[in-house]
Amino acid sequence: MSYEAIVIGVSSGGLNALNVIFSNLPQDFSLPIIIVQHVSPRSNNKWIKLLNDKTNLQMKEADEKEKIENAAIYIAPPNYHLLIEKDKTFSLTIDERVNYARPSIDVLFESAAEAYKDKLIGIILTGSNADGTAGLKRIKEYGGLTIAQDPATAESGYMPASAIAAVKPDHILCLEEIIKLLIKINHSNYN
Amino acid sequence: MRYNDTSELEISLLLEAIFQKYGYDFRQYSEAHIRRRVMNRMAMSGLSDISQMQSKVINDESFASELLQDLSITVTEMFRDPDFYRSLRENVLPLLKTYPFIKIWHAGCATGQEAYSMAIIMQEEGLYERTTLYATDFNPQALKRAKEGIFPNSLMKEYTSNYQSAGGKESFSSYYISDHDNVIMNQSLKKNIVWANHNLVTDSVFAEVHLILCRNVLIYFDKNLQNKVQKLFYNSLINGGILCLGSKESLRFTDLHEEYTELDKKQRIFKKKY
Numbered sequence: 001m002s003y004e005a006i007v008i009g010v011s012s013g014g015l016n017a018l019n020v021i022f023s024n025l026p027q028d029f030s031l032p033i034i035i036v037q038h039v040s041p042r043s044n045n046k047w048i049k050l051l052n053d054k055t056n057l058q059m060k061e062a063d064e065k066e067k068i069e070n071a072a073i074y075i076a077p078p079n080y081h082l083l084i085e086k087d088k089t090f091s092l093t094i095d096e097r098v099n100y101a102r103p104s105i106d107v108l109f110e111s112a113a114e115a116y117k118d119k120l121i122g123i124i125l126t127g128s129n130a131d132g133t134a135g136l137k138r139i140k141e142y143g144g145l146t147i148a149q150d151p152a153t154a155e156s157g158y159m160p161a162s163a164i165a166a167v168k169p170d171h172i173l174c175l176e177e178i179i180k181l182l183i184k185i186n187h188s189n190y191n
Numbered sequence: 192m193r194y195n196d197t198s199e200l201e202i203s204l205l206l207e208a209i210f211q212k213y214g215y216d217f218r219q220y221s222e223a224h225i226r227r228r229v230m231n232r233m234a235m236s237g238l239s240d241i242s243q244m245q246s247k248v249i250n251d252e253s254f255a256s257e258l259l260q261d262l263s264i265t266v267t268e269m270f271r272d273p274d275f276y277r278s279l280r281e282n283v284l285p286l287l288k289t290y291p292f293i294k295i296w297h298a299g300c301a302t303g304q305e306a307y308s309m310a311i312i313m314q315e316e317g318l319y320e321r322t323t324l325y326a327t328d329f330n331p332q333a334l335k336r337a338k339e340g341i342f343p344n345s346l347m348k349e350y351t352s353n354y355q356s357a358g359g360k361e362s363f364s365s366y367y368i369s370d371h372d373n374v375i376m377n378q379s380l381k382k383n384i385v386w387a388n389h390n391l392v393t394d395s396v397f398a399e400v401h402l403i404l405c406r407n408v409l410i411y412f413d414k415n416l417q418n419k420v421q422k423l424f425y426n427s428l429i430n431g432g433i434l435c436l437g438s439k440e441s442l443r444f445t446d447l448h449e450e451y452t453e454l455d456k457k458q459r460i461f462k463k464k465y
Contacts, residue, residue, distance in 0.1 A: 083223040091221040111223040
């Protein structure tokens with residue numbers, strides 16, 4: 001199976017988790033990664049720059065209509081929902097909050113599932129609400145690969161546990177195992 | 192698989208039907224956004240597929256009106272993005288002050304919160320008496336609420352905080368009268384606001400103005416439609432006029448980006464060249 005993109009949903013405890021993942025992904029990691037991290041509406045997303053400086057990966061806030069490129073990492077801007085169009089470009093909206101969140105993981109995941117069908121990997125990491133559960137379910141319905149962080153290893157286990165209960169994801173893994181799996185998939189994709 | 196690509200065709204036929212029957216044109220909106228709203232309405236209304244929805248939209252005007260509300264985003268707040276309003280006060284108003292009368296167009300005003308915000312700033316800067324503020328939207332229900340100027344009391348805490356961060360000079364509560372659940376905006380703020388129905392997709396230039404605010408509307412449009420609406424704005428602005436966009440919007444997708452200078456890059460404030 002070859003995949004075209006990875007979406008990640010993460011909430012409380014997310015900065016540490018993302019730090020672990022992106023400090024351990026190789027420079028030549030080529031699958032695009034699109035992330036919703038719940039942040040306050042007035043956040044300046046400064047953490048992106050901090051993580052960027054540390055990892056040398058190409059990480060940026062997603063812009064409206066921006067084309068999704070390989071080897072790039074995109075973060076949803078604060079106070080906007082991030083959606084993916086069929087032509088693999090981004091749309092931003094200011095629609096009502098979903099699961100008390102804007103950006104919402106469900107909104108990203110559902111639109112990503114429709115755009116990438118079974119060529120998508122969806123990952124739910126640490127967090128303390130149920131956002132992402134419906135989205136991961138949609139990814140599974142389209143035949144994409146679904147992964148949840150093992151709640152016992154998550155800083156906040158509620159969000160992955162909610163997804164696991166509703167979706168029965170393909171993999172339930174700790175962060176180190178998720179990294180290994182992603183590297184393996186990325187490797188087999190391009191060889 | 193639950194969905195397949197025939198749904199894409201069905202949605203485009205649905206939008207065609209809405210346009211043919213009611214004149215509202217969503218055909219050049221972001222597809223992922225429209226899909227999300229349509230699917231939500233379908234789940235809520237118990238319809239089994241989009242074709243059914245199409246027939247209902249054609250034959251049932253109240254259903255059509257509901258769907259119109261779904262497709263028209265009215266999420267807004269007073270002084271949304273306080274830093275923008277601070278920049279407006281500091282960088283734009285000194286330019287507007289030089290005109291004997293000031294015309295402002297707030298395009299896509301939804302339920303009016305940002306138009307009232309603008310009115311408040313103009314009052315505080317002593318410019319309101321010579322200002323006409325055209326606040327337009329294509330959604331008649333939103334426009335009606337904007338005109339009434341009645342907002343839930345529960346939102347005032349957030350609005351007050353925004354107002355203060357935006358450099359407000361008075362007590363925010365002096366701009367409205369409060370009863371139990373709601374507040375009513377002061378009549379003096381409404382005096383020079385002209386509320387009007389205008390559709391950016393299908394209507395044309397209606398006035399020559401000094402300042403246009405259109406924030407978080409264009410993100411819903413595809414590139415072609417963005418370009419078309421930007422032309423409308425360009426043709427509505429006087430030379431040296433000011434265009435304010437949302438914090439993630441730009442002039443990238445227009446043929447006109449050479450025709451403006453950046454007054455405040457971060458807050459997306461542009462000045463039309465002479």
